[in-house]
Amino acid sequence: MELESSTWRQLLGLLCLCLHWRAIAAGYLEDNFPADSIEDASLTTLQLLAKYKYPGERHSVTTKDQYVLEMHRIARPGAKPVLLMHGLQDTSATWIMMGPQSGLGYFLFDAGYDVWMGNARGNRYSRSHVKLNPNSDKIYWSFSWHEIGFYDLPAMIDAVLAKTGFKKLSYFGHSQGTTSFFVMASTRPEYNEKVHVMQALAPVAFMSHVKIPLHSLLTSSLNILIDNYEMLPHSDLALTQCTSSAIRLQTCIYYIGQAVGKITQETNRTMLPVILGQLPGGSSAKQFKHYLQLHKSKRFCQYDFGRDNQRIYGRSTPPDYALELVTAPVGLYYGQNDYLAAVEDVQRLAKRLPNVVVNHMYPNKNFNHIDMMWGISARRIAQPKFLEVMQLWEAGGPQNVTEGGTPSPDVVSASTVDLTDVTDQQVGKRKTPQLRVGRNMADDATETDVDDTAELL
Secondary structure, eight states, X not given: OHHHHHHHHHHHHHHHHHHHHHHHHHHHHHHHSOHHHHHHHTOOHHHHHHHTTOOEEEEEEEOTTOEEEEEEEEOOTTSOEEEEEOOTTOOGGGGTTTXXXXXXXXXXXXXXXXXXXXXXXXXXXXXXXSSOOTTTOGGXXXXXXXXXXXXXXXXXXXXXXXXXXXXXXXXXXETHHHHHHHHHHHHSGGGGGGEEEEEEEXXXXXXXXXXXXXXXXXXXXXXXXXXXXXXXXXXXXXXXXXXXXXXHHHHHHHHHHHHHSOOOTTSOGGGHHHXXXXXXXXXXXXXXXXXXXXXXXXSOBOOOOGGGHHHHHSSSSOOBOOGGGOOSOEEEEEOTTOSSSOHHHHHHHHHHOSOEEEEEEOSOTTOOTTHHHHOTTHHHHTHHHXXXXXXXXXXXXXXXXXXXXXXOSSOOOOOOOOHHHIIIIIIOOOOOOOOOOSOSSOSSOOOOOOBOOOOOO
16 A cells, blocks of 8 residues: 555656646746747647638548548638648648738738648548548558659649639649649649649759758668658647747757758747647658658659569669659749758759749748748748749740730740749739738638548549
């Protein structure tokens, strides 16, 4: 009995220490960050839309291999649709979590678009399957970003077009959202015809020049994991740990910079709780492994199954993705402080793609892997130009716009041009849409379950 009593006292003491530590952490967080940032850290995508008075909807999409995906829509029925696809360990929230005055999703909605935000299989919103349980069936996690490109993107595109009645949409991808698009457009080339223009933010395909200092540690860690494994499921661990003290926060900022590029004045530090609260979004270990394979092989190719390659592919090495089949117009946007999408690798990609219509390296040397998404100057120097390029290609491209602004019947690809040329010479000066603070739309965002099951050909 005495031993049992001692054990309970130890457990009670440990509980008290945990509660005391959380109280200290909460104190530092509340003393150093705005209340809105702290609140937004724990809100879902739909809750964020509701808070800022934007019309949110939830749509369910089932892929051909029976994964159930959740899409979020900033609904403007009848308007042209645009699909936004997040990066690795991210979610649909990435397009809006910086708030109505910064988020690209809000910007595009305010510009008159019907905005759809995808969630890749395995993240916190798309952690479902018709038959498999992600908590108990390890086979659920047997996918990389290849399956996201081959199954998820086509299912989401088909669902958006079926729901809206349009024949084409515009597409934005960030990081893995670009990789998966290149997979789709090369392995299922018929989907090129369903995209007006694909704008690739921090595009990742070739990875020979990745600059991550922690690369060797990450490689050794992943080699321990089996393929069918969940990697970094969503939790509040990063938020509670990193915002418990100034020293811990600086340590977390340092390691984030080691992954995406040096953290500079582009980072809005008042929004750090939101970033730490929304991430990680969840993924499979194979998504990480597939990227590490690209770095090692210096190729853009399918997953390397080792000894099983012969059985799966009929050859000893995985095949390259046929980038020459990516015929949709592609805009490339990248920074010089990006450790994941290195300038040399993006330029190599540009040479391989047949229809690059924008090839823009930001002159701001501070731009890292996430700054064109979340950076302080993203609204000013990036988003208006994204809009102009999108409107240009929705009209058929610079060679297909008549003097009156009406696209000609036949669409002809334009030659590769820099963003500056597109904006100033071919698009002409347009007024940036008037952007509101975000509280004069619908009274509340609504959650609507719509089963937009996409049967793929």
